[in-house]
Amino acid sequence: MTSVTRWHQLLLLLCCLQTVLSQKDERGLTGTETNNGVWVSSQAKEVLSSSLTTIFLPIIYIIVFAVGLPTNALAIWVFLFRTKEKHPSSIYMANLALADLLFVIWVPLKIAYHFNGNNWIYGEGLCKVLVAFFYANMYCSIAFIACISVQRYWAVVNPLSLHQRNNRVAVCVSVAVWVVVWLLTIPLYLYDQQVRVTDLNIFTCHDVTKPSQKEIAAGYFLTMGIVGFVAPTVVCIISYVLMLKALRNSMKDENIAKKRRKAVVLIITVLVMFLVCFTPSNIMLLVHYILLLGGATDNLYGFYITTLCLASLNSCFDPFVYYFISEDFRDHVKNTFLCRSERTVERMRVSFSALKYSKKSNTYTSDSRNTQSTEC
Numbered sequence: 001m002t003s004v005t006r007w008h009q010l011l012l013l014l015c016c017l018q019t020v021l022s023q024k025d026e027r028g029l030t031g032t033e034t035n036n037g038v039w040v041s042s043q044a045k046e047v048l049s050s051s052l053t054t055i056f057l058p059i060i061y062i063i064v065f066a067v068g069l070p071t072n073a074l075a076i077w078v079f080l081f082r083t084k085e086k087h088p089s090s091i092y093m094a095n096l097a098l099a100d101l102l103f104v105i106w107v108p109l110k111i112a113y114h115f116n117g118n119n120w121i122y123g124e125g126l127c128k129v130l131v132a133f134f135y136a137n138m139y140c141s142i143a144f145i146a147c148i149s150v151q152r153y154w155a156v157v158n159p160l161s162l163h164q165r166n167n168r169v170a171v172c173v174s175v176a177v178w179v180v181v182w183l184l185t186i187p188l189y190l191y192d193q194q195v196r197v198t199d200l201n202i203f204t205c206h207d208v209t210k211p212s213q214k215e216i217a218a219g220y221f222l223t224m225g226i227v228g229f230v231a232p233t234v235v236c237i238i239s240y241v242l243m244l245k246a247l248r249n250s251m252k253d254e255n256i257a258k259k260r261r262k263a264v265v266l267i268i269t270v271l272v273m274f275l276v277c278f279t280p281s282n283i284m285l286l287v288h289y290i291l292l293l294g295g296a297t298d299n300l301y302g303f304y305i306t307t308l309c310l311a312s313l314n315s316c317f318d319p320f321v322y323y324f325i326s327e328d329f330r331d332h333v334k335n336t337f338l339c340r341s342e343r344t345v346e347r348m349r350v351s352f353s354a355l356k357y358s359k360k361s362n363t364y365t366s367d368s369r370n371t372q373s374t375e376c
Contacts, residue, residue: 021098054115091171091174103141132188142278
């Protein structure tokens, strides 16, 4: 009788262990994997069916697309066709605008996906491309913002340096950033991004990870979070802190103090915008995949995709940063909207310079023929 009781206790213990293990697989947005798809937990179903993912997120993405597409397209147009003298900073800003534009053009697919109840109907291949472009261009944007930060610091500390005007270095760095980031996205094509959620009868794109692939996904995104965000953020913070220190030291001269104060306000604004847009999403990315890897009951996926949506707003803010950072960019944008040709702009600049010189000479003459603008 005693041996039979012990066998019963052993069987109960094995059953309890099996139940615990099966519950661990159902935690978070992974679920229990079967041949027909993945059965997710009630919490995961709530996230995938909530108004947060089916209404709020697509509305934010509509704003990102409506603002980001024309402004970044205009920025690229200005950098490529309206700016004659290319500087390292303008090269980095042009690449940043391109990264933002490549990010924005894929947003309509995310809008349709979320409005369709998080049901992906475009196939596995396009899902992988969307995910790869989404993350690649986000990390490209972060990398180019870090490049701009270093370049601006160097311009403040060594304004007369030949390196400041060396476009070859900027081009090589830009090419290296694109190559490295796109090589780092290759693992996204090696495991399933489209997953069928059996109990909801939908196909998710990147929102649900198969239990058999969660170690690959977690390892990849933890690496990308550290390499693609933490390292560039440290570079940005160090560059801006050193820049602020250099500008503060030069404010003893009253003649340049006013301009320096504007530069300080702009630097702080750019740094705060960068941290607000990218820090929450990347911190939540690290937290989410750590919890997912550890089998936590709540892996905070709802917070993660919300902050990821917040990061996409950076694509709308960057063109306005160019506008305030670069005086040449402001002038080119104004002239583009006024439909002035480059020849007309150059004539106006020469005429304005001649007028200022004549005022200094107490003669108020100018060539009005040079100030006419080309009609649209």
